[in-house]
Amino acid sequence: xxxxxxxIMLVVLSVACCQISLFAQKKKxxxxxxxxxxxxxxxxxxxxxxxxxEAKKNALAKVGENVNSISLLTxxxxxxxxxxxxxxxxxISVDGKVRLLNEPDYAETxxxxxxxxxxxxxxxxxxxxxxxxxxxxxxxxxDLQNVYRHNDELSFSVELFKDAYVRIFxxxxxxxxxxxIIYPFPNFxxxxxxPQGKHIFPINKMLAYTVEKKxxxxxxxxxxxxxxxxxxIPFINEVNYYNFFKWYQQIAGDERTxxxxxxxxxxx
Numbered sequence: 001x002x003x004x005x006x007x008i009m010l011v012v013l014s015v016a017c018c019q020i021s022l023f024a025q026k027k028k029x030x031x032x033x034x035x036x037x038x039x040x041x042x043x044x045x046x047x048x049x050x051x052x053x054e055a056k057k058n059a060l061a062k063v064g065e066n067v068n069s070i071s072l073l074t075x076x077x078x079x080x081x082x083x084x085x086x087x088x089x090x091x092i093s094v095d096g097k098v099r100l101l102n103e104p105d106y107a108e109t110x111x112x113x114x115x116x117x118x119x120x121x122x123x124x125x126x127x128x129x130x131x132x133x134x135x136x137x138x139x140x141x142x143d144l145q146n147v148y149r150h151n152d153e154l155s156f157s158v159e160l161f162k163d164a165y166v167r168i169f170x171x172x173x174x175x176x177x178x179x180x181i182i183y184p185f186p187n188f189x190x191x192x193x194x195p196q197g198k199h200i201f202p203i204n205k206m207l208a209y210t211v212e213k214k215x216x217x218x219x220x221x222x223x224x225x226x227x228x229x230x231x232x233i234p235f236i237n238e239v240n241y242y243n244f245f246k247w248y249q250q251i252a253g254d255e256r257t258x259x260x261x262x263x264x265x266x267x268x
Contacts, residue, residue, distance in 0.1 A: 026129045027129070028127050029124065029126050031124050032055050032125065033055055034051045034052060034053065034055030034058055034120070034121050035054060036054060037111065037117070038118065044119065051119045051121035052121045052123070054121070056098040056125065059125045060098065063127050063129050097249065098126075098127055098128075099127075100124070101124045104121045104122065105122040105123075106121055107119075128249070132252050134254040134255075137161070137228075138257055139164070139166075139260060140158070140159040140161075141157070141158050141262070142157045143156040147266075148265070149266070150212060150266060150267065151210060151211070151212065152211050153211075155201065158201060159198045160194060160195070160198075160199070163193050163195050163230075164193070164229060164230060165191065165229050165231065166227075167226070167227050167235060168181070168183035168225070169235075170222065170223070171239075173221040179223075180239050181235060181239060183201060183202070183203070189202075189203065189207075191232060211266050212266070213267070213268060218268075220266045221263060222266060223261060224261070225261050226260040227248065227257055227258075229251055229255055233247075233251060235247050
């Protein structure tokens with residue numbers, strides 16, 4: 001596998017395949033604004049990017065959606081260090097639900113409160129909505145650590161409160177978030193419906209999830225994302241942030257769990 005994740009494989013198993021089934025999302029056109037203070041060494045382009053993100057969040061709020069409904073459950077040994085990864089994932093998720101219908105209109109103003117320079121973004125956008133939600137379809141992940149040593153093996157539990165198909169993704173720390181699927185691992189794990197209850201990963205005891213540090217820095221960051229679905233919906237595209245969220249948002253809200261995201265550091 002690429003970068004800092006390696007799976008030791010000892011036996012070959014068959015994997016079942018099926019088609020992805022899509023669902024229709026409701027859409028609504030809204031106009032929204034977002035602002036960002038231009039303090040410190042932030043550049044105008046950076047302020048525009050932040051203001052645009054705020055405008056997209058406000059567009060979601062206008063139709064009753066919010067970033068919390070699509071954001072990530074996160075844990076990290078260094079919250080400040082993981083913030084950039086979390087922001088990137090959340091931004092991609094918001095982008096997947098808000099489609100701009102025209103170019104954003106930017107204007108630089110002054111805050112009425114403190115006189116700070118403020119960048120304002122005005123947008124017209126189409127927002128995709130999904131009001132379906134199953135409060136009992138959740139997962140609980142335990143035993144993942146925040147820090148690992150090079151060549152440590154990962155073992156963790158996923159508790160399901162309903163029968164489900166589990167998908168576990170690993171992402172590196174690049175902007176694109178390149179990675180792999182580690183469960184079900186192609187040709188080695190059976191893509192089976194897991195019964196309600198606790199499951200220890202790796203399920204296949206002939207596999208080992210081994211972390212590897214590839215860079216020359218003191219530490220290297222990596223991210224695991226875990227999600228469960230009610231139906232067998234394979235992920236067939238290249239693994240990166242964009243394709244993951246595209247796949248995730250094509251699944252009806254009551255047929256998938258929230259995303260569990262865990263960031264960890266790898267030392268020599």
